[in-house]
Amino acid sequence: MAVQEIREFNRFYTNLIGALDYSRHLHTPFTLTEARVLYELAHARRTDAADLRVELSLDAGHLSRMLSKFEERQLVTRRPSEEDARRQRIELTKQGKEAASLLEERAQEAVGSLVGRITPEDRPRLTAAMRTVREILHDDHRVTTGPRVILRVPRSGDLGWAIERNASVYAAEYGWDEGYEALVARIVADYAADHDPEREGMWVAELDGERAGCVFCVRDDAPDTARLRLLLVDPAARGHGIGGRLVDACISFARQAGYRDMVLWTNDVLAGARRIYQRAGFELVAQKPHHSFGQDLVGQDWRLVL
Structure with a gap:
């Protein structure tokens, strides 16, 4: 039954988004695979x-031929990696960035048109259903004997x-007070009282069925900017x-929601969290000493261009 349902869904969704005729669907000269490569190059800080x-x-072989085609069209450059000369560093040229930007714009328009046919209530x-599908298949397609992590x-x-776990963990590990x-x-109260589910969200991580972490994505005061808040992984x-998956979920949501930037505020003592932010591509833009909690x-402001 599950196999048949998944196959039926695949046929339905493929026809819906027009993935079998990607170039016509978005009016671009790129195939679906070429578009995926351009997207990855545009959103990764460094790519081999x-x-x-x-x-x-x-x-x-397929990738090599595709990259050669991109080089001929002056969309990418290839050179040996600084870390390992046996690896090739791939970077978009100005024309490549423009092509990727156009693809992103048209993909957003196409999905926006699709979403526009759905009632706000639905x-x-x-x-939520699509996130659930991704989370379940992301975990279950890898056969492991270790603990099972899901986001929901x-x-x-x-x-x-x-609220309780944030207060307890930071009091125990850093001595932060009731402030x-x-x-x-x-x-949390502001989020519960008035949030737009299309532009803001919360994700809870579970480890073997028990709550293990959370994160929030909310609107920032700056236009077209999302703010990541209250990242927590239970000790x-x-x-x-789990921390990386929560941050990735937040970033993915912000991109789908149409934000151009994501920002966050943290403190330099939270070394583990900072490493997660750096791996996700955030860059430190400001820091300032303060007395709180x-x-x-030392408070730090981090920013990621989406």
Whole structure:
């Protein structure tokens, strides 16, 4: 039954988005695979040919021919990697960036047209269902004997849990006082009272069925800017890549929602979180000492161009 349902869904969705005729669908000269490569190059800070091949599950010969075609059209440059001369560093040229930008613009328009046919009441249900499909298949297509991690949308009790665990963890590990708990409570209360599910979201990570972490994506005061808030991984659940998956979910949502930038504020003592942000492509743009939560801290502003 599951196999047949998945095959039926694949046929339905492929026909819906016109993926079998990608160039006509978005009025571009690129095939679906070429568009995927351009997208990866446009959104990755540094990309080697080997990384592209693994990330997109492409045949090495096919990828090499495609990159040669891109070079002929002056869309990319190839050179030996600084870290390993045996690897090729691939970068978009100005023309390549323009082509990728045009693809992104037309893809957004196409999906926006599709979403426009869906009632506002059904859109949150649709996006939640699609996230669930990705999360389940992302986990289950790898056969492992280790703990099972999933990300899900919030349920009753999750907001209260986010407040309690943030306060408890930071008090235990960094000595932060009730001022931090008050800040978290205000952030969560504002989200609960008035958030747009198409532009803001919360994700809860579970490890073997138990809450293990969370993160929020909310609108920033700056135009077209999303703000990542309250990233938390429970100490007992660390070491399973949960923080990275939560941040990736936040970034993916922000891109789909049409934001151009994502920002966040953290403190320099949170070294583990900073490493996650750096791996995701965030860049430090400002830092300033402050006294908060009963401690002398250095606050940091980070930014990611989406």
